Amino acid sequence: MMPRISCKVVILVCLVFLLFLGIYSRSRTESELVHQSITKKGNADEITNVENNFSTTSGERQFIGLKHEKLESYPSRYYCNFPKPGEKAHIHEGEGYESDWNLKQVQVLIRHGDRSPLDFTLYRKQNLQPEFCNVFSDQASTSYAMLKDYRHSIMSDFNKAKLHPLSNVNLFAGPLPDSILCAPGQLSTLGVIQQLHSGFMMRDTYLSKLKLDENMNESVHVQSTHVRRTFQSALAFLYGLLPEYHLEKVPIQIVYNALFCGPSCSCPQAKELEASVKKDQYKVYVQRQKQNATVQKVASMLGIGDHTGSQIDAIVTGYLCKNIKLPCNTSGHCISNMDLDELMNEQEYMNSVTYSTSAARQHSLLTIYPLLDLILQRMQMATRKAHYAKKFFLYSAHDVTVRPMLVALGIPEYRWPRLASRLVFELWENKVGQHFIKILFNGVDVTRQVSFCTKDADKPFCTYAMFEEFVSSGIAKLLGFKSRAEACLNIST
Numbered sequence: 001m002m003p004r005i006s007c008k009v010v011i012l013v014c015l016v017f018l019l020f021l022g023i024y025s026r027s028r029t030e031s032e033l034v035h036q037s038i039t040k041k042g043n044a045d046e047i048t049n050v051e052n053n054f055s056t057t058s059g060e061r062q063f064i065g066l067k068h069e070k071l072e073s074y075p076s077r078y079y080c081n082f083p084k085p086g087e088k089a090h091i092h093e094g095e096g097y098e099s100d101w102n103l104k105q106v107q108v109l110i111r112h113g114d115r116s117p118l119d120f121t122l123y124r125k126q127n128l129q130p131e132f133c134n135v136f137s138d139q140a141s142t143s144y145a146m147l148k149d150y151r152h153s154i155m156s157d158f159n160k161a162k163l164h165p166l167s168n169v170n171l172f173a174g175p176l177p178d179s180i181l182c183a184p185g186q187l188s189t190l191g192v193i194q195q196l197h198s199g200f201m202m203r204d205t206y207l208s209k210l211k212l213d214e215n216m217n218e219s220v221h222v223q224s225t226h227v228r229r230t231f232q233s234a235l236a237f238l239y240g241l242l243p244e245y246h247l248e249k250v251p252i253q254i255v256y257n258a259l260f261c262g263p264s265c266s267c268p269q270a271k272e273l274e275a276s277v278k279k280d281q282y283k284v285y286v287q288r289q290k291q292n293a294t295v296q297k298v299a300s301m302l303g304i305g306d307h308t309g310s311q312i313d314a315i316v317t318g319y320l321c322k323n324i325k326l327p328c329n330t331s332g333h334c335i336s337n338m339d340l341d342e343l344m345n346e347q348e349y350m351n352s353v354t355y356s357t358s359a360a361r362q363h364s365l366l367t368i369y370p371l372l373d374l375i376l377q378r379m380q381m382a383t384r385k386a387h388y389a390k391k392f393f394l395y396s397a398h399d400v401t402v403r404p405m406l407v408a409l410g411i412p413e414y415r416w417p418r419l420a421s422r423l424v425f426e427l428w429e430n431k432v433g434q435h436f437i438k439i440l441f442n443g444v445d446v447t448r449q450v451s452f453c454t455k456d457a458d459k460p461f462c463t464y465a466m467f468e469e470f471v472s473s474g475i476a477k478l479l480g481f482k483s484r485a486e487a488c489l490n491i492s493t
């Protein structure tokens, strides 16, 4: 009797497992729109002391892309993006170039915060039950002061909203990550903390120092893609940004595409270009990763494939960012931090080769154009002083949004956009009504590295007119067509 029952159970478990794999295997690390399930509250968390337990490092590393991080020179820890108490002193948002400049508007594109890996193969192999997606855990509450207030305030708004069906709150998903066990791709407690931290730094800069607006509740506009981790990231960012933030104050508009492209999503030739970029990536994989001792060692020790993308997702996102002891094989040999840094470097190398080609640039220009156009239209309203022009826009999105934006703008940043990355567009006005823009990536001023701002190196500023020209005609010109729509149908690969 017994063996037959357990046999059925095993088959059932296998079926459920296969179903699970089927759902998640499509979404690899560079295409992140996975749906997430949520379970009940519990109390366990792996993240401890995020604020204080960071080691400042000696020895500056040479990045292929931007060289700027004073606080973190290990690429894998840089990617995790542990919030740092001294970080505010090192970021450059809100610094106008001239004393008569007035800040008119800010638009921020973020990648969601830290999440559980998309592929749980390694967790299953190592028999690990991930428990770091619950912001109610006792351990988490001591690590970052604002977290406790955040949970309390959001849950009390949430409960009130449920009692008052006429209230403005129309939530796409639960407001907080509160699962006992994580599912793949769920926002972690660290992810929440990162966004609270980013929002709070932006509050300090734009509200406290620059007084962007008296009534921020009215002048913030927020959009998030339709997954739980971006929605929850947007909420945490808002709570950090706005004093006395409450759920019903600021609606979050849900967008059903990672590129914010709406009716302009269809672009047949972009698919062809993407296939060509993938082919380049495959070549680098064969020439480099298949030959690289570290990549191969990690693959054979853990049996998780030999692509740096999936290895980074499994071990950097899965272990290092969660402060979980790095995995070991059965004979007790363990993955080291140095191994992870080499994986990150290999990934960066692949990106630097495959995202600097003209196919990659064209692909990015085509796919991110609708979002760039939206950003331009919103700036335009502010330059025309429309009374309804909003002052602060938040787009809560993914690496697959941030990456093409960086490539389209020509910013030479080839690292994987780190967790909770933020790309900021600032619009400034001088005393005589001229407008300027500044672009910052993770607190670093990259304005002069943007392709349309470098051409007049003698002009010290990037004007709004340059940005307008780039979006309204420059992109089509770069693509060699009259319009993006025409390029979408005709550009050849």
Ligand SMILES: *[C@@H]1O[C@H](CO)[C@@H](O)[C@H](O)[C@H]1NC(C)=O
Residues within 6 Å of the ligand: 048, 049, 053, 055, 323
């Ligand atoms: C803090 O960092 C040190 C050095 O990396 C590590 O050994 C220790 O386990 C960490 N402590 C916590 C609480 O994460």
Ligand SMILES: *[C@@H]1O[C@H](CO)[C@@H](O)[C@H](O)[C@H]1NC(C)=O
Residues within 6 Å of the ligand: 214, 215, 216, 217, 218, 242, 243, 244, 245, 249
């Ligand atoms: C937003 O609204 C709340 C509640 O009405 C208020 O207390 C707060 O001062 C407002 N914040 C801003 C920045 O306007």
Ligand SMILES: *[C@@H]1O[C@H](CO)[C@@H](O)[C@H](O)[C@H]1NC(C)=O
Residues within 6 Å of the ligand: 291, 292, 293, 294, 295, 341, 342, 343, 345, 346, 349
């Ligand atoms: C593997 O890649 C890393 C990072 O790019 C590099 O430092 C290392 O030398 C490579 N090893 C081999 C054997 O190719």
Ligand SMILES: *[C@@H]1O[C@H](CO)[C@@H](O)[C@H](O)[C@H]1NC(C)=O
Residues within 6 Å of the ligand: 297, 301, 329, 330, 331, 332, 333
């Ligand atoms: C564990 O990893 C080490 C280092 O890569 C390797 O030499 C050893 O053979 C591995 N052990 C097993 C059981 O695979």
